[in-house]
Amino acid sequence: MLDNLTQRLAKVVKTMRGEARLTEANTAEMLREVRLALLEADVALPAVREFVARVKEKALGEEVVGSLTPGQALVGVVHDELAAIMGADLGPEATQLNFATQPPAVILMAGLQGAGKTTTVGKLAKYLREQKKKKVLTVSTDVYRPAAIGQLQTVSAQVGADFFPSQPDQKPVDIALAALDHARRQFADVLIIDTAGRLGIDEAMMQEISALHKAAKPIETLFVVDAMLGQDAINTARAFNEALPLTGIVLTKLDGDARGGAALSVRHITGKPIKFAGVAEKLDGLEAFDPQRMANRILGMGDIVALVEEARKGVDIEAAQDLAQKIKGGGKFDLNDFKAQLSQMKKMGGLSNMMDKLPAQFQQAANGANMDQAEKQVRRMEGIINSMTPAERSKPELIKASRKRRIATGAGVPVQEVNRMLAQFEQMQSMMKKLKGGGMMKMMRSMKGMMPGMR
Structure with a gap:
């Protein structure tokens, strides 16, 4: 997200080395770069003006402390202001959902058709069930698109939420x-x-959703907006903000938007906090929005906290401990263990999702790696292991030429793919031996080239 801004700031840091303090002269060029990057990222002009003015005010005359260069000090100012414009100035409680009401707490989802409202309802239901331990009921009032009712019923079942059925001949308020x-x-x-969306903003839509709001009295009214809309997101946000007492924003398709201007613009236009961000199509692809951490990601500092959270959700701690005990006790790392590691990686959202949360220097180290290709290779490797017998998985040394041909046929891949997978398995096996001996640094060095598609 906002890759262009990240690159421009990195360039500014390099050009400002050696200066003792931040002055009007040496910040002017940097502010110009930031302004251009924000405009190219589709950030609304009023938001750009306010942001640049705030950075200029904070940066001028700031002493460069300790080992920081002026460029680094400036990035610190930009980081703080990025976080502020995305809602950090509202306080941490602003991005939390409000449940301070007699149950049930009603959440009304509003937005245009195609923004991802129905999928987001499913994601939010899953988040509330798993993270907040809430009993959730969903309902669709989209009587204009019967498929939307069926879609919500399907996603509700997938995430374990209760679903209240509705019919196209009913009135939304009655539902x-x-x-x-x-x-x-x-x-x-x-x-x-879940409310009806339209392809564009119209009077009938706004009257209907206002009537729904009045009848249901929601404690949270969330505006769902597609982050890839760019400038159009601003006009939509303004219209909904005027029609409804919004309490927060959900940005969808954030993973598909390299520009990401909507994240800065919508918060500025509505004055409402961004509460969630949709970062993947899967039903677990919803993150509670944290302005500080999002600022880190924009500035190439990564989001290690999110990575740890993904690990907590995806990693089977008991299985990991069992593997550690097995290796420590002299047991061999076999293909069953290797497959389990591949499965854990997928549970964490795949390689591209993990890479997006790492700091820029790690991403640069993997520069040129095709993450989509790498993830396909992970799936192919799983398919190859699935084509093996239990004995072959436990004792990979049994796999000779004739067995390789049978495994390749079963997995629908050339024999060379089987050889490649076994070579990567042997690298991992070797790494595990070093881990047993406490050679952590040796293990880290040997990890280069381990990940599929990365060399």
Whole structure:
């Protein structure tokens, strides 16, 4: 996200080495670069003006402390202001959902058609069930698109949320009130109402959603907006903000937007905090939005906290401990263990998702690696292991030429792919031996070239 801004700031840091303090002269060029980068990233002009003015005010005359260069000090100012413009100045509680009401807490989802509202309802239901331990009921009031009702029923079932059925011949307000009554009788903690979207903003849509809001009295009214809309996101946000008392914003498709201007613009235009960001198509691809951490990612500092959270969700701690004990006790790392490691990587969102959260220097080290190709290779390797017998997985040394040909045929790949997978397995096996001996530094050095598609 905002890759261009990251690159421009890196260039500025290099050009400002050796100066003792930040002055109007040496910040002017940097501010010009930031202004251009923000405009190219589709950030709204009013937001750009305010941001640049705030950075200039904070930066001028700032002493360069300790080992920091002026460029680094300037990046610190930019980081703080990026975080502020995305909502850090509202305080940490602003990005949290409000449940301070008699259950069920009603969450109303608003936005244009195609923004990803229905999928986001499913993602939010999953988040609330797993992270907040809430009993969730969902309902669709989109009577204009019967497929939307069926879609919400499907995603609700996938995430384990209850679903209240509705029909296209019903009125949206009647559906919402019936769902609210059902939620009370079933002791649901949260009711999420999915509303109808339109291809564009119109008067009928705004009147309908205003009536829904008045009837359901939601404690949270979330505006769902596609981050890839660019400048159009600003106009949509303004219209919804005028029609509804919004409490927060959900940005979708953030992973597909290298420009990312909507993240800065929508918060500035509405004055409302960004509460969630959709970062993948899968139903677990929803992150609670943290302005400080997002500023880190924009500036190429990575988001190690998010990476650790992914690891906590995806990694089977018990299995990892069992493997560690096995290796420590002199057991051999076999193909069953190797497959388990590949599976854990997928649970963490895949290589590209992990790479996006690493600091820029690590991303540069993997520069040129095709992450999509790498992830395909991971799936291919799993397929190859699945084509083996239990004995072959436990004792890879059994796999000779004739077995390789059979495995290749079963997996639908050339024999060379089987050889390549076995070579990568042997590298990992060798790494595990070093880990047993406590040779952590040796292991780190040997990791180069281990990841599929990266050399």
